[in-house]
Each structure stands twice: as structure tokens, then as C-alpha cells.
Amino acid sequence: MPLITDGLPENLEHIHIMGICGTAMGSVAGMLKDAGYRITGSDTGAYPPMSDYLEGLGISIMEGFKASNLDSQPDLVIVGNVIRAVYEEAQAVVERDLPYCSMPYLLGELFLKKARSIVVAGTHGKTTTTSLAIGALAHTGYDPGYLVGGVLLGLDRSARAGAGKIFVIEGDEYDTAFFDKQPKFVHYQPTTAILTSVEFDHADIYRDLDHVKENFRRLPTLLPPDGCIVARWDHEHVRDVIGEPECEIRTYGPGQSWEGRIVSVNPDEGTMTFEVTHDGRVFGNFTSIMVGEHNLWNQVAVVAALDREGLSAEEIATGLAKFQGIKRRQEVRGVVANIAVIDDFAHHPTAVRLTLEALKLRFGGRRLWAIFEPRSNTSRRNVFQQEYARAFDAADEVVIPSPKNVERIPEAERFDSRALVGALLDRGLEAHQIDEVDEIAAVISANAMPYDVIAVLSNGSFDGLHDKILERLRLRFDAQQPDVSNDGSNEMPTRSA
Numbered sequence: 001m002p003l004i005t006d007g008l009p010e011n012l013e014h015i016h017i018m019g020i021c022g023t024a025m026g027s028v029a030g031m032l033k034d035a036g037y038r039i040t041g042s043d044t045g046a047y048p049p050m051s052d053y054l055e056g057l058g059i060s061i062m063e064g065f066k067a068s069n070l071d072s073q074p075d076l077v078i079v080g081n082v083i084r085a086v087y088e089e090a091q092a093v094v095e096r097d098l099p100y101c102s103m104p105y106l107l108g109e110l111f112l113k114k115a116r117s118i119v120v121a122g123t124h125g126k127t128t129t130t131s132l133a134i135g136a137l138a139h140t141g142y143d144p145g146y147l148v149g150g151v152l153l154g155l156d157r158s159a160r161a162g163a164g165k166i167f168v169i170e171g172d173e174y175d176t177a178f179f180d181k182q183p184k185f186v187h188y189q190p191t192t193a194i195l196t197s198v199e200f201d202h203a204d205i206y207r208d209l210d211h212v213k214e215n216f217r218r219l220p221t222l223l224p225p226d227g228c229i230v231a232r233w234d235h236e237h238v239r240d241v242i243g244e245p246e247c248e249i250r251t252y253g254p255g256q257s258w259e260g261r262i263v264s265v266n267p268d269e270g271t272m273t274f275e276v277t278h279d280g281r282v283f284g285n286f287t288s289i290m291v292g293e294h295n296l297w298n299q300v301a302v303v304a305a306l307d308r309e310g311l312s313a314e315e316i317a318t319g320l321a322k323f324q325g326i327k328r329r330q331e332v333r334g335v336v337a338n339i340a341v342i343d344d345f346a347h348h349p350t351a352v353r354l355t356l357e358a359l360k361l362r363f364g365g366r367r368l369w370a371i372f373e374p375r376s377n378t379s380r381r382n383v384f385q386q387e388y389a390r391a392f393d394a395a396d397e398v399v400i401p402s403p404k405n406v407e408r409i410p411e412a413e414r415f416d417s418r419a420l421v422g423a424l425l426d427r428g429l430e431a432h433q434i435d436e437v438d439e440i441a442a443v444i445s446a447n448a449m450p451y452d453v454i455a456v457l458s459n460g461s462f463d464g465l466h467d468k469i470l471e472r473l474r475l476r477f478d479a480q481q482p483d484v485s486n487d488g489s490n491e492m493p494t495r496s497a
Contacts, residue, residue, distance in 0.1 A: 003179060004076075004101040008109050012075050017041040017103075018089055019080025020061060023149055026050045027159035028078075028103055031111070031147075033057050035161055042069045042089060067092035078103050085178045102177040104187035111145055112167055112189045118305055119188045121171035121219055122196030122232075123212075124351050128290065129196055129298040130170040131326045136306060136319030137166060144168050150345075154324035166309060173215060175205055183215050190222055192308055194230045194301045198237035201348055204377040213241050220245035230258075230304045232297065250304045253297060258283075260300040265291060267364030270332075272296075276303050276313075284313030288320045291330070292358025330359065333456075333466045336473035339448050342455040343466050347376045349387035352457055356394035363453045370395035371440060371465065373458035374403040374415045382415050389423035395455075397447075398424055398431040399440055437463040445472035 015032055019025050020041025030053070033039050041054070042062040054061060062069045065087040070077070077093050077100040084090065093100050120130040127150040137144040138155060145162030147169045152158065171185030171193070198216050200209040220229055225246045232238050233251035242249065252258035263273040263285070272291045276283045276299075288299060299320060306316050325331065328345040335341070340363065346355040352372065360368055370392055374380055380403040392398045402417045417433050424431035434440045448454060456466050 004099050004105070008101075008106070009075055009099050012037065014038045014040070014072065014074045015076045015078060016070065016072075016074035017078045017080070018065060018069075018087075018093075019043055019082045020054065020059070021046045021050045022080055022082060023050070023158065024147065025078070025080050025103060026054055027147060027157065028107065029054060029059055030057055030157060031159045031161050033059065035110075040069075040072065040074065042066075065089035070096060070098060074098065076100070076106075078106055079177050079179070081175060081177050081184075083178060090178070102180050102187070104176050104184040105180075107147065107169070108187040108189050111161060112169070115145055115162075115167035116165055116191045116309065117189050118166060118168045118192045118194070118309070119171040119185055119190035119219075119222075120168070120194045120196070121173065121185050121216070122194070122238075123173075123199040123201050124348065124354070125196040125294065125298050126170050126172070127345070128295065128326060128329055129194060129301055130168055131329075132288075132290065132299055132302045132320065132323060133168045133194075133305060135323035136302060136311070136316050137164070137168065139319040139322035140311070140315045142166060142311075150329065151327040152324070153327065154322075171219070173212070174202060181205075183218065186218055186222065188222070190219075190227065191224065192228045192230065192305050193219055193223060194305055195219060195238055195242065196232055196298065196301065197235055197350075198241055199348070199350060200383070201378055203381050203383050209237070213237060216241040217243070220247070223247040228305075228308045230301050230308070232301070248308075250308065252300045252304055258300055258304040260296050262293070262296055265361055265364075267362060267366075270362055272362075274299070276300055278304075278307075283307070284317055286317050286320050288323060289325055290323070291362035292354065293361075294354040295358060330355065330362070334470040336470060337477040338450045339452045339454065339473055341466055341470050341473075342453060344455060344457050345459055346457045347372075347374075347379050347459045349384045349391040352388070352391040353394070355457065356392065356455065359453060359455055360394045367396045367449070367452045368394065369397045369399070369444060369448065369452060369454040371399045371444065371454070371456045371462075373401060373456075373460065373462045373465075374417065375458055375460045375462075379403070380406055380415050381409060381413050385415060385419065386423075388420050389427065392424055392429060392431075393427070396430065398429055399434055399444065400431070401433065401435045401437075401440065437465050437468065441465060441468035441472055445469050445476055448473065 015037050021043040046061045067088050130148045134146045143164040145167035147159040173183040175181045206212045227247040230250045232253050233256045234253035259277045265272045273287045331343045333341045333343045346352045400417045406414050421431045421433045
């Protein structure tokens with residue numbers, strides 16, 4: 001059977017997932033297991049937490065992408081977007097005439113067709129906005145189905161089938177599979193969509209901003225005439241890609257139909273209160289642990305979307321107040337001597353800037369360190385070399401290592417950490433290039449002082465830098481109590497590029 005494009009096979013029992021250890025793929029595997037399907041999967045180098053999660057579900061992981069993984073003749077093979085056509089297992093799927101499709105297609109056919117689907121799309125804020133919508137629904141008894149590319153604190157899964165009528169899903173613009181180069185959100189059949197932003201990103205698959213916009217223009221065409229798109233209307237590129245769809249448009253942002261303002265921030269509790277207005281009238285007052293201007297607008301979008309789905313302002317307020325946060329989104333990994341170590345996924349220059357501004361607000365202006373790892377396919381290139389120079393203004397100390405694994409990137413196109421440090425110094429910031437993770441941990445832990453905030457920004461593990469900093473801080477302050485002064489053995493490098 002060729003690639004499935006017109007409905008799933010009948011009498012579906014055994015589903016095999018290639019690339020099962022990806023965050024989304026593993027989460028979907030759990031959903032399918034809950035739904036009663038027999039699940040097998042393959043991947044390379046499986047490691048916790050996903051390997052532990054799958055093991056806990058009773059799903060064994062076959063190591064490597066070998067043809068023998070398919071000897072059990074599964075009823076359907078799900079091909080992850082990390083899989084390349086040259087892999088032995090991918091070739092065997094075709095040679096053995098096994099039915100196969102992508103994960104987004106499966107979700108659309110199996111879960112989203114029978115639900116009211118809220119799809120959250122945009123260059124920035126997808127995971128946070130999706131998580132806020134999920135949390136607001138889950139904490140008010142709506143039992144939504146959901147899939148999000150992050151781990152929600154207080155909920156035990158990143159994906160669930162749910163028993164309610166609403167399914168909330170993060171609408172990734174990354175391509176679907178090697179045989180389907182459309183954005184994943186094309187398969188998600190929205191009845192309500194949120195579009196947070198449109199900027200250039202994913203330089204490995206998009207040529208330029210126009211190419212990005214070309215793909216986002218598909219989003220409004222997916223909505224039925226009685227659907228609704230909630231759009232950040234003060235953003236020019238958002239207005240451009242939305243155009244004039246047949247469905248309702250709910251605009252949000254400064255000066256739009258749905259507006260918001262921060263009323264106050266409590267740095268001791270790490271919360272903010274904010275007011276949302278609709279057409280100039282107060283819709284409701286809310287409290288949230290998601291602090292900052294960009295999180296204000298993420299939550300205004302959620303309020304507008306959930307109001308469209310029939311929730312009252314009181315229900316939304318209850319849900320947002322109970323929301324516990326998201327791993328790797330301003331996540332406090334530990335506190336030693338009142339020094340907070342923060343983990344955040346930010347890597348695009350806009351996300352870096354907004355995250356640092358939010359942390360400065362959340363922690364009441366305390367001294368802020370920013371340690372940024374240029375690790376993503378885009379940040380390892382010099383596409384945003386100039387933009388990064390303006391992204392760290394809210395920080396007091398900046399540390400940036402050189403990017404790794406750049407061999408396949410032409411030298412003229414590589415991100416230059418040394419040049420960025422020089423640009424930051426020219427802007428009057430304290431900036432330092434330190435390449436080795438152990439040295440970064442040693443220098444920061446020796447120079448941090450009580451009440452500092454240390455933000456580690458990376459879309460990867462950063463070789464465990466968070467834990468290394470915390471471990472060294474514990475050793476330093478346990479040894480020096482009550483004297484917490486720096487002995488000078490790991491002073492910051494001189495201010496040179």
C-alpha cells in the first residue's frame with residue numbers, strides 16, 4: 001500500500017513509530033497506547049526522560065532504523081520528520097508495501113476530525129500559548145485533548161486524547177516528513193486558530209522571510225467559514241499572511257479589539273496580574289505566573305480564543321491562576337543563596353530579548369546573567385548576527401560560547417561568537433566568550449552573588465550547564481557560609497572581544 005492520503009486503514013491494531021523518542025512522537029505514542037493500540041517504535045540513542053516514559057508505558061524501543069524492525073508487519077507505520085528516505089527502515093516500508101503516513105496526518109485523521117481543534121501557530125510563543133490554553137481548560141474541568149512541544153508542570157503528559165470536545169495543539173511550521181514538506185499545521189483541521197507572530201526562522205528549510213510567509217498563508221485557508229482566527233494584528237507580517245479569510249478574525253495586541261495591560265508584578269511570588277479588555281470594555285482580570293509583556297499578549301490570545309469556545313471570563317481566570325508553568329520556559333531549576341538558576345528554550349533573537357525582559361520584570365530588576373548557547377540550525381548560522389547584538393540589552397552579564405557542529409555550514413555563513421561579544425561590549429554590556437561548559441560553570445558560580453538571576457538559554461541540554469552551576473554554587477556557599485564573598489580564583493575574563 002502506498003503513502004496514505006485518504007483515511008487510515010480499517011481494523012487498525014498495531015502501529016509502529018519510526019523516531020519514537022522525539023518529544024512529540026513519544027507523546028503521541030502515549031496517546032495511542034491509551035486509545036488501545038499496540039505500539040512499537042524505533043530510534044537511535046534513546047535516553048531519559050523519553051526512554052523512561054516509554055518504558056513506563058510498556059513500549060520497547062528498537063535500536064536503529066533497520067529493516068528487521070518491521071518483521072512484525074504492523075498495520076500502520078508512522079514516519080517521524082527526523083527520518084530520511086535513505087534509512088534502511090524507510091526503504092523497507094516502501095519495499096514491503098506497508099501503509100505509512102506522518103504523525104501530523106495521523107493526528108488529523110484519528111483525533112482532530114471529531115473535535116473542535118484549537119491550533120496555535122507562529123514563530124514565537126507557540127508552546128507557551130498552547131500550554132496556557134491547555135492549562136486553562138484542564139484546570140476548569142473541560143478535559144481537553146492536547147499535544148504540545150513542551151512539558152506542562154502539574155500535568156503528567158505532553159499529550160492526551162481527552163474526553164472533552166476541544167483539542168488544543170501546537171501548530172509547528174516545520175516540515176512534516178521527508179515525503180511531505182508542508183508545515184505540520186496543515187494537517188490539524190482548526191476550528192479556531194491563534195497566530196502569534198511571523199518572522200524568519202528555520203534557515204535549514206526556509207529560504208527567507210517570504211518563504212516563511214508563503215507557508216503561513218496556508219493557515220487561514222484551513223479554517224471553515226464558521227471558524228475563527230485570533231491574530232496579533234499589530235504585527236505587519238501577521239496581517240499580511242492572514243489577508244481577508246471567510247472566517248471571523250479576532251485581532252489582539254496594542255490598539256486592537258482584544259487588548260491587555262499589566263496591572264502589577266509580584267517579584268516575591270513571581271506572578272503578575274493583568275486586565276483584558278474587549279472593544280474598550282473590561283472583559284476580566286487575571287493572575288498568572290507567566291510574567292512579561294510577551295506573556296501578557298500570549299494570554300490575551302488565549303482569552304480571546306477560549307471566549308470564542310464558550311468559556312466565561314471567570315472560568316479562564318481560574319484556569320490561568322492554577323497554571324503551574326512549562327519546563328524550559330522561565331523554569332527555575334534551583335536556588336542557592338538566593339541565586340536563581342533559570343532554564344529557558346529561547347534561541348531566536350526575538351525570543352532571547354523578550355525572555356530576558358520578562359525575567360528582569362519578574363525578578364524585580366535583580367542582576368541578570370544570560371548564558372546563550374547558539375545551538376539551533378538557525379542560530380549556528382550568521383543569519384541573525386546583527387539581531388543578536390540587540391537581544392541582550394536587559395542582561396547585566398552575558399556569556400556566549402562558540403557554536404559546535406558547524407562543519408556542514410560554510411565558513412562564511414557561520415555564527416561568530418567573538419564578533420557578537422565585541423558588538424555587545426560596544427553597546428556597553430558586560431560580555432564574555434567562554435567556550436568550555438565546565439569553565440562557564442566555574443566562572444559564573446564564582447562570580448555570582450546572592451539575589452542574582454542566572455538565565456541559561458538554549459534549545460538543547462547545554463551539556464548539563466544548569467546542574468553544574470547549581471552544584472558549584474552549593475559547594476561555594478556551603479563552604480563559605482556566612483562569608484559569601486568571591487575569593488577571586490575564578491574572576492570574570494577581561495572585557496575583551
